[in-house]
Amino acid sequence: MNLNEEVESIRKNFGLIANELAKIIVGQEILIRHLFICLLCDGHALIEGVPGLGKTLIVRSLSKILDLKYSRIQFTPDLMPADILGTNIVKEDGRGNRSFEFYKGPIFGQLILADEINRASPKTQSALLEAMQEGKVTVFGSQYDLEPPFMVLATQNPIEMEGTYPLPEAQIDRFFFKLKMNYPNQAELQKILEKTTEDYHYELNRVLGADAILKMKSLVKKVPVASHIKKFTTRLVLSSHPGNDHATDRIKEYILLGASPRGVQSLILAGKVSALLDGRYNVALEDIKDVAKPALRHRMALNIRGETEGVDVDELVDEILSNLEGS
Amino acid sequence: MSGKISFVSQIAKIKRRIVIQAIHRMLLNASLIFLSISTFLIILTKAGITDYYIMATWYFVPSGISLSAALLIGLVRKRNLLNVLIEIDGRLKLQDRLSTAYEYLKFKTQTEFSELLMNDAAAKLRQIDNQQLVPAGFSWLHMLVIILLIINIFLYSSIFSPLELTSTHPELRKIETAGKLLKDYTIRRIDNKAVRKPKPQSVYAAKLEQLSNQFNDSARSFEQHVAALDSFLKEVQGEQTRLANELGGRLDSAAIKELPSLKIPDATNLSHRQLEKLKEFLDQTLNNRMPDAISRNIESLMELDAIEKLLSQIVDDLKDGRSMIDDSNESAGNEEWMSQTTETLENSPDGPNKPNPDGQFSDDSRSAADRSDQPGSGKLQRDGHDLQDGMAHPEGYSDSAGSGPSNAENKSSYEPEKAPGAAIPDKMASSRAKSYLIHIRALTGIGEARLKEEEIFQTYRKEVESILQKEDIPMNYREYIKNYFISIGINTEENTHEFK
Numbered sequence: 001m002n003l004n005e006e007v008e009s010i011r012k013n014f015g016l017i018a019n020e021l022a023k024i025i026v027g028q029e030i031l032i033r034h035l036f037i038c039l040l041c042d043g044h045a046l047i048e049g050v051p052g053l054g055k056t057l058i059v060r061s062l063s064k065i066l067d068l069k070y071s072r073i074q075f076t077p078d079l080m081p082a083d084i085l086g087t088n089i090v091k092e093d094g095r096g097n098r099s100f101e102f103y104k105g106p107i108f109g110q111l112i113l114a115d116e117i118n119r120a121s122p123k124t125q126s127a128l129l130e131a132m133q134e135g136k137v138t139v140f141g142s143q144y145d146l147e148p149p150f151m152v153l154a155t156q157n158p159i160e161m162e163g164t165y166p167l168p169e170a171q172i173d174r175f176f177f178k179l180k181m182n183y184p185n186q187a188e189l190q191k192i193l194e195k196t197t198e199d200y201h202y203e204l205n206r207v208l209g210a211d212a213i214l215k216m217k218s219l220v221k222k223v224p225v226a227s228h229i230k231k232f233t234t235r236l237v238l239s240s241h242p243g244n245d246h247a248t249d250r251i252k253e254y255i256l257l258g259a260s261p262r263g264v265q266s267l268i269l270a271g272k273v274s275a276l277l278d279g280r281y282n283v284a285l286e287d288i289k290d291v292a293k294p295a296l297r298h299r300m301a302l303n304i305r306g307e308t309e310g311v312d313v314d315e316l317v318d319e320i321l322s323n324l325e326g327s
Numbered sequence: 328m329s330g331k332i333s334f335v336s337q338i339a340k341i342k343r344r345i346v347i348q349a350i351h352r353m354l355l356n357a358s359l360i361f362l363s364i365s366t367f368l369i370i371l372t373k374a375g376i377t378d379y380y381i382m383a384t385w386y387f388v389p390s391g392i393s394l395s396a397a398l399l400i401g402l403v404r405k406r407n408l409l410n411v412l413i414e415i416d417g418r419l420k421l422q423d424r425l426s427t428a429y430e431y432l433k434f435k436t437q438t439e440f441s442e443l444l445m446n447d448a449a450a451k452l453r454q455i456d457n458q459q460l461v462p463a464g465f466s467w468l469h470m471l472v473i474i475l476l477i478i479n480i481f482l483y484s485s486i487f488s489p490l491e492l493t494s495t496h497p498e499l500r501k502i503e504t505a506g507k508l509l510k511d512y513t514i515r516r517i518d519n520k521a522v523r524k525p526k527p528q529s530v531y532a533a534k535l536e537q538l539s540n541q542f543n544d545s546a547r548s549f550e551q552h553v554a555a556l557d558s559f560l561k562e563v564q565g566e567q568t569r570l571a572n573e574l575g576g577r578l579d580s581a582a583i584k585e586l587p588s589l590k591i592p593d594a595t596n597l598s599h600r601q602l603e604k605l606k607e608f609l610d611q612t613l614n615n616r617m618p619d620a621i622s623r624n625i626e627s628l629m630e631l632d633a634i635e636k637l638l639s640q641i642v643d644d645l646k647d648g649r650s651m652i653d654d655s656n657e658s659a660g661n662e663e664w665m666s667q668t669t670e671t672l673e674n675s676p677d678g679p680n681k682p683n684p685d686g687q688f689s690d691d692s693r694s695a696a697d698r699s700d701q702p703g704s705g706k707l708q709r710d711g712h713d714l715q716d717g718m719a720h721p722e723g724y725s726d727s728a729g730s731g732p733s734n735a736e737n738k739s740s741y742e743p744e745k746a747p748g749a750a751i752p753d754k755m756a757s758s759r760a761k762s763y764l765i766h767i768r769a770l771t772g773i774g775e776a777r778l779k780e781e782e783i784f785q786t787y788r789k790e791v792e793s794i795l796q797k798e799d800i801p802m803n804y805r806e807y808i809k810n811y812f813i814s815i816g817i818n819t820e821e822n823t824h825e826f827k
Binding site: 003223224226229275280281283284285286287 | 427440
């Protein structure tokens with residue numbers, strides 16, 4: 001398979017995945033596209049949405065379609081890191097000899113659903129840090145590799161504040177994208193009704209395997225990016241900082257902390273996949289703009305004023321984009 | 328590899344178009360700057376701050392400034408090809424294909440996608456017309472240039488006449504000198520009057536002064552000055568004719584007509600000197616009891632004659648100089664003109680009795696003297712005895728020297744075409760030269776005199792003798808008449824004897 005065919009296969013595979021998900025998920029095309037971008041960029045996604053929109057369903061369905069090992073972790077206030085990572089347990093053999101044996105936690109999967117991640121304490125949330133960044137887990141001094149492709153899909157409810165723990169900055173920065181599930185419109189709701197309350201049968205087919213995903217991932221980093229696109233991206237990220245000269249008044253007023261360097265990486269990598277999904281061999285400004293909100297919205301921390309006034313970070317990202325030269 | 332070649336050829340097309348556009352922009356900027364400077368200079372010239380446009384090479388400086396500035400702007404604003412491609416990408420929604428491909432081509436960045444990228448970009452370029460890639464639109468700069476061009480055309484056509492733009496320094500110097508002459512004349516006239524006796528300034532003297540002031544107005548063109556002089560000259564000539572007719576009528580009606588020995592001269596043709604002599608003669612004849620009206624009339628005629636001569640000469644010189652000026656003889660011509668004009672002024676009516684170096688009284692004007700001094704013009708004219716010229720002669724004698732008896736019909740007025748000698752043609756319709764030709768007799772070309780001047784004198788003498796013998800002249804006037812003829816040249820003993 002030559003390079004051109006490989007690029008074409010990415011588009012084709014994405015089309016297949018989207019079609020399969022469409023059997024059970026109504027609408028949410030952009031979310032699905034961004035999830036696929038996350039997957040190919042070796043990233044993790046934080047999905048935010050009110051209860052009942054099908055967050056868990058999407059992740060579970062995706063694992064079936066991609067034929068990946070699926071793990072679900074329901075985050076609760078009493079959840080401990082060992083519950084996620086695993087722990088050493090005492091095991092006795094037939095001769096009565098006892099030894100510690102590592103019992104793998106749910107993190108040892110390929111597609112991990114961290115459901116309602118903000119309900120666990122920061123200590124437990126932090127258990128995911130190494131796994132998400134390094135693809136490894138260290139328990140009692142022993143390091144264990146996670147099987148690639150490894151992807152954490154966390155969900156959180158933006159409404160409920162009681163008994164929740166906001167994700168620490170270090171944790172949230174490790175998410176490649178923060179995706180928002182929008183409430184379905186009337187037509188979509190009607191379709192949801194038809195699929196869930198009537199005698200609707202569907203069967204999700206396996207479209208890709210881990211190998212195919214890894215092969216596609218290897219192609220992403222080779223996609224050319226022009227220097228002016230890189231400049232634009234760096235200016236975009238720097239403009240999210242309230243102390244930057246190019247920051248708008250609203251950024252200076254409502255933002256406490258701008259996007260980290262992971263933000264730039266996310267933008268470029270996501271732009272590359274976006275270009276490939278459009279059948280192009282180069283990253284365009286449109287690609288960067290397309291992924292700017294999911295890549296930056298969770299990396300721009302609002303200050304007290306921004307929080308109390310309920311400022312929408314997406315609006316601030318739009319403002320930065322419109323103010324940037326070359327946009 | 329084919330993708331790369333294709334892309335390179337497409338980029339070359341864009342480069343060519345960019346170069347053409349850069350030149351176009353440079354010329355546009357140059358035009359803009361040139362027209363701006365030109366407008367500014369026209370306004371300055373109009374305001375009288377500078378006379379920049381008088382110089383024939385005025386456009387070299389703005390042209391040089393414009394081209395240099397446009398070149399500088401072009402160099403400063405020289406666009407990088409990569410930036411042009413980025414602009415094309417954005418404008419034609421090519422999603423940064425061209426810029427990325429060109430960057431990878433230029434910096435030879437090795438990637439598996441390079442070939443695909445260039446092939447893709449070349450394919451996109453092939454679908455787009457060159458005109459779309461680098462459009463040559465009508466910008467606001469074009470509009471500005473058009474507006475400035477219209478302003479320039481308007482300023483050129485309405486504010487400046489074409490002749491003004493071609494005015495040369497010699498012409499301006501001529502205007503200046505003419506104005507100076509008029510002023511000098513006016514000043515001298517005032518001074519002389521102050522020395523002699525205070526007299527109210529005539530209308531024509533006032534007009535002359537006014538005309539002199541107009542010559543200081545730099546806004547008026549050369550042609551306007553000449554036209555003003557021409558107009559004034561015609562007016563003076565008309566007034567001269569009127570006054571001459573009036574004088575003739577007065578002489579007829581006064582007791583002078585009763586003088587049997589003198590026929591009333593045609594006052595229209597009398598020169599300043601002739602008028603002066605006539606006045607002297609009448610004073611002597613009438614024992615200084617000449618009527619005031621006639622005296623004033625003669626004085627007015629004398630003044631007008633002086634003004635007319637001055638104006639004629641200035642107009643002649645201005646008009647002749649305009650066609651004859653060239654770079655080689657410009658300075659020499661001006662000097663000669665100046666000396667001529669100065670000489671004329673020295674012989675002007677306010678100093679009419681200044682003797683020439685030869686001891687004789689000067690003629691009315693230099694030009695008149697030059698013409699009357701030509702061979703064949705007759706002794707009377709050459710010696711400056713013009714009064715005789717102006718006097719009527721017995722029937723059967725023509726006004727043309729040496730032409731012999733003429734028809735009675737031709738006696739009253741001189742017709743140059745019927746004269747025996749070819750009259751010197753004059754270019755100026757309104758100049759004094761033409762009217763001068765009418766009353767200058769025997770005005771023939773050089774060496775074309777038909778009769779000897781002694782023969783002409785013989786005729787006059789016989790006529791005078793016949794009058795004297797008839798005793799038409801009273802005894803007490805005979806002495807005066809004899810003295811008169813002696814004064815005009817018949818002063819030899821033989822002639823005197825003959826008269827007796």
